[in-house]
Amino acid sequence: MKARLEGRAVVAGSAVGRVVVARKPLSLWGGLDPATGRIADPHHDRFGEGVAGRIFAFPTGKGSSTASAVLLECVRLGTAPAAIINSSLDPIIALGAIVAGELYGKAPPVVVVSEEAFASLADGDQVAISPDGTVEITRGEGG
Amino acid sequence: MGLRLSREEQAMLEGERGEAVRLAMSVVARMAEVCGAEELMPIEQAHIDACTVFTPSALEFVERLVALGGKVAVPTTLNASPLDATNWHRLGVGEDYAASASRFMDAYLALGCIPTWTCAPYQGYLAPRFGQQVAWGESNAVVYANSVLGARTNRYGDFMDICAALTGRVPRWGLHLDRNRRATVVVEVSGQVVGDPAFYPLLGHALGLRVGDAVPAIVGLPGTATTDDLKALGAAAASSGAVAMFHAVGITPEAPSLEAALGGNTPSRTITIGPEEIDAARRDLNTLGEGEPLDAVVLGCPHLSFEEFRRLAQAIEAHDHDSAHTRVPFFVFTSRQSHALVAASGLADVLEGFGVQVVLDTCPFQCRVVPAGVSAVMTNSGKCGYYAPAELGVKVALGGIGECVKSAIEGKVARER
Numbered sequence: 211m212k213a214r215l216e217g218r219a220v221v222a223g224s225a226v227g228r229v230v231v232a233r234k235p236l237s238l239w240g241g242l243d244p245a246t247g248r249i250a251d252p253h254h255d256r257f258g259e260g261v262a263g264r265i266f267a268f269p270t271g272k273g274s275s276t277a278s279a280v281l282l283e284c285v286r287l288g289t290a291p292a293a294i295i296n297s298s299l300d301p302i303i304a305l306g307a308i309v310a311g312e313l314y315g316k317a318p319p320v321v322v323v324s325e326e327a328f329a330s331l332a333d334g335d336q337v338a339i340s341p342d343g344t345v346e347i348t349r350g351e352g353g
Numbered sequence: 354m355g356l357r358l359s360r361e362e363q364a365m366l367e368g369e370r371g372e373a374v375r376l377a378m379s380v381v382a383r384m385a386e387v388c389g390a391e392e393l394m395p396i397e398q399a400h401i402d403a404c405t406v407f408t409p410s411a412l413e414f415v416e417r418l419v420a421l422g423g424k425v426a427v428p429t430t431l432n433a434s435p436l437d438a439t440n441w442h443r444l445g446v447g448e449d450y451a452a453s454a455s456r457f458m459d460a461y462l463a464l465g466c467i468p469t470w471t472c473a474p475y476q477g478y479l480a481p482r483f484g485q486q487v488a489w490g491e492s493n494a495v496v497y498a499n500s501v502l503g504a505r506t507n508r509y510g511d512f513m514d515i516c517a518a519l520t521g522r523v524p525r526w527g528l529h530l531d532r533n534r535r536a537t538v539v540v541e542v543s544g545q546v547v548g549d550p551a552f553y554p555l556l557g558h559a560l561g562l563r564v565g566d567a568v569p570a571i572v573g574l575p576g577t578a579t580t581d582d583l584k585a586l587g588a589a590a591a592s593s594g595a596v597a598m599f600h601a602v603g604i605t606p607e608a609p610s611l612e613a614a615l616g617g618n619t620p621s622r623t624i625t626i627g628p629e630e631i632d633a634a635r636r637d638l639n640t641l642g643e644g645e646p647l648d649a650v651v652l653g654c655p656h657l658s659f660e661e662f663r664r665l666a667q668a669i670e671a672h673d674h675d676s677a678h679t680r681v682p683f684f685v686f687t688s689r690q691s692h693a694l695v696a697a698s699g700l701a702d703v704l705e706g707f708g709v710q711v712v713l714d715t716c717p718f719q720c721r722v723v724p725a726g727v728s729a730v731m732t733n734s735g736k737c738g739y740y741a742p743a744e745l746g747v748k749v750a751l752g753g754i755g756e757c758v759k760s761a762i763e764g765k766v767a768r769e770r
Contacts, residue, residue, distance in 0.1 A: 220387050235565070235595070240718075240740045244408070250743045253637075272565070272595040274740075275490045278510035279406050286410040298566075300595070302510030304387045308380055309512045313414055 211349045215327040217295070219343035221307040223319030225265060225293035231333045232256040232268035238277035238303070247289030265337045266291035269328065271300030281306025285314055293319040293339045297328035321345060356385045357392050365520055373423030377516035381523065384513055390524030398481055399429040399518035400474050400498075402490025403511035404461045405719055407435035407454050414512060415460040418519065423464050426521035430469040430479055432491045433656065433686075433716040434458050440713060444722040454720070464515070470714035471688035473584065473656040475502060478690065483606055486529055488517035492597075493655045493736060496587035499598035501580065503606040505529050508597040528598055534607060535616035536570035536600050543573060544627040550753020550769060552631070553578070554735030557586040559626050559634040561594025567621075570600040570614035578604055581661055588655050589735025638738040641729050641750040643766050648727040648747075650679070650761045651717050652754065653686030654737035659694040661754065662687070666703040668758040679708040680764035684722060686712045707758075718744040731760050 234255045236242070241251035247262025256268075262284075271277050281303065284290035290310075294303060299322050311317035321343050331337075336348040358366065366382060368375040385393060403411060436454035437444060462468060471477050474489075475497045481487045481504035489495050489506040490513070498504040507527040509517065517523045527533055540560060549555065560569060578601065590596040600608035608614035641647075652665065665685070669677055685704075687695075692713060695701055704711070712722055717737065723730070723745055731750040732738055738751045750766040759767040 237592070239406070240743045252742050253739075270566075270595070272561075272593075274592070275402050275492050275495065275508050275510045275514075276406050278512055279403060279408060279411050282410045282414070282512070283408040286408075286413075299387070301384060301387055302508065302513075305380070305384060305510040305513050308383045308387075309414065312376060312380065313410065313417070 213330065213347040215323050215345040215347065217321040217323040217343040217345050219319065219341060220299060220304045220322055221317055221320040222341040223293070223317060224341055225319050225339045227263065227265045227292045227337065229265040229267050229331055229333065229335045229337045230256065230259055230261050231331050235270045235272040236268045237272050237274050238280040239274035242280055242284065244280055244283040244287055244289055247284060261291045262289040263292050265293045265295060265339065267295040267328065267331050270296050270298040271303045275302055277302045278306035278309060282310050282313065285310040285316065285318065290318050293321065295328070295331070295345065296320070296322050297325045298322070356382060356390065358382065362393055362522060371422050373418045373421035374519055376418070376421065377519035380513065380516040381520050385524035385526070388524050388526040390526040392525050393522040394486065394525040394529060395521055396427060396486050396488045396517055396523050398427055398479065398485065398487040399425065399514055400432060400489040400491065400494055401429060401461065401466060401514045401518065402432045403515050404458065405432045405435060405716060406511065407457050407719065411511070412453070412457050415457065415515070418515065419460050419463045423519050425465045425518040427518060428479060429466045429518040430474045431461055431466050433472040433719065434470040434714045435719040437713050437715045437720055444712065446720060446722065469688065471656050471690070472716065473658065473688065476658045476691070477688055488514055488523050490514035492591035493584070493588035495597050496591045496599065497584055499528055500587060500600065500605050501583050508595065534568065534598060535618045536568050536614045537618055537621050538564050538567045538569045539611070539620045539623040540564070540569045540571045541573055541623065541625045542571060543625055549631065550756055551733070551751050553582040553585040554589040554751060555631050555634040556626060557589025558593045558638055558735045558739065559630045561590035561592060561596050563624050564594055564596060566595035566597065568598050568600070570602055570608060570611055572602045572611060574601045574604055576603060581658055584655060585735065589739070592736045592739040638735060638749065638751045640742065640748040641766050643768055646729060646765050647681050647731055647760055648729045649682045649684065649723055650757050651684050651723065651730055651732045651737055652757060654717060654732065654734040657685050657687040657691060659691050662691065662695045662700055664754050665758070666700045668755040669703055669707045672758070672762060677707055677762060679761035681761055682724065683707070683709050683761050684712055684717065685709055686715065686717055689713050731757050731766060733757055
């Protein structure tokens with residue numbers, strides 16, 4: 211099965227990978243461990259999951275305004291997601307990616323899709339993100 | 354519709370005001386595009402959160418700004434630091450960490466920031482006035498500035514705060530504008546819940562879970578709610594949710610009435626928070642049960658105010674004087690400013706006699722003064738209760754200041770009810 215979602219490229223870029231889908235908003239500070247790239251918030255539905263190098267889909271950020279610093283440190287350590295998909299814009303997440311671009315010349319793309327489109331994402335889908343914000347999903351067929 | 358910059362802003366972006374301002378303006382302008390803002394606007398003050406979390410990348414960023422000759426363009430206060438620069442040695446902090454953290458702090462001073470080092474800047478130097486446009490970081494400070502002071506800021510993330518301070522500009526967007534400050538959700542507080550010593554952090558926790566990033570108008574809070582109560586409420590709501598502003602009808606300045614708080618909006622929904630919801634919040638935040646042994650108490654998240662110190666001293670004095678001593682490490686995080694008042698007031702003897710260890714400038718999650726091996730912590734803070742399980746690897750009990758004192762004396766979680 212293939213599907214195509216039209217998203218908004220908040221931080222433009224390309225990425226390909228398996229998607230980790232979370233249903234609850236996440237505070238990256240206290241919620242994502244830069245040392246391991248794992249979800250560290252025990253209140254969160256994907257607690258313990260590793261998102262380094264994967265496409266991480268979660269509805270939006272919340273909580274501490276330190277999320278940008280956590281994402282920047284993940285980029286430095288190579289534990290950042292390959293890309294981020296949200297259903298509601300959190301400027302602080304975009305900020306982390308933008309500052310990473312300024313400091314390290316690389317930024318994980320951030321795409322915002324509609325809630326309906328977000329709900330259609332399933333854990334483990336193969337996803338390709340384009341600089342224009344398009345998200346192509348490939349599912350099943352032994353994948 | 355793209356972003357329109359003034360001539361001065363364009364000059365900043367092109368490097369005519371120096372390389373640090375160019376870098377900062379490029380972040381501000383990119384963020385304006387992210388938010389869909391069509392222009393920038395001036396701010397009169399900033400509060401920097403990026404100075405709190407020490408990471409190698411955060412150090413690289415601020416040292417780059419210093420190396421490029423950056424200076425803040427507006428009065429700029431600093432959030433809690435990653436180190437108690439006065440007491441770190443006594444508190445058992447490692448020398449390598451202290452050296453790195455000091456270097457990080459020095460970089461912010463080199464940019465011209467004011468060394469307030471507090472996460473409760475609204476209870477210290479340079480609290481903004483009603484209606485003032487500011488750029489604040491630190492989620493609890495943001496919600497307090499917007500809600501209780503009526504100053505205007507978005508929830509600025511780390512690095513955007515210092516970029517705003519260097520340029521004196523932010524995107525014209527969000528809570529800087531009248532229309533976005535009006536309530537969209539009504540929250541009715543009902544039942545006999547206000548007598549609970551942890552009521553305000555529990556209400557904040559319940560509120561954040563339910564309203565996300567919407568602006569709620571809370572109806573039913575008593576007019577006796579203190580600034581410390583509202584601080585506890587906002588800090589918890591900005592942890593469990595992304596609340597950047599609330600109205601408390603009859604209490605906060607933009608909500609003399611529900612109609613005023615709504616400003617013509619039809620609320621998208623009305624939520625009730627009563628005893629059941631408060632109980633659920635209590636179960637959510639208390640991972641330690643009554644009677645379970647405690648390893649430490651942590652107060653001051655956000656930093657303890659002088660009034661909270663007074664309540665702490667009163668709670669201690671309510672117990673028998675000679676025997677009232679904590680059986681577990683009892684840490685209180687505060688600012689140098691509040692502590693100076695405590696030191697001058699005579700309260701210090703009571704606190705010291707009880708065994709309180711005052712930690713200055715810093716944050717329990719950044720400067721590791723809570724000893725390794727501690728697995729059970731009691732706190733009066735919904736924010737600390739929310740983050741401590743992940744950040745400190747501990748179980749938590751939430752209680753009022755009096756319950757924290759009683760529990761410390763007994764060495765186990767004790768309740769007053």
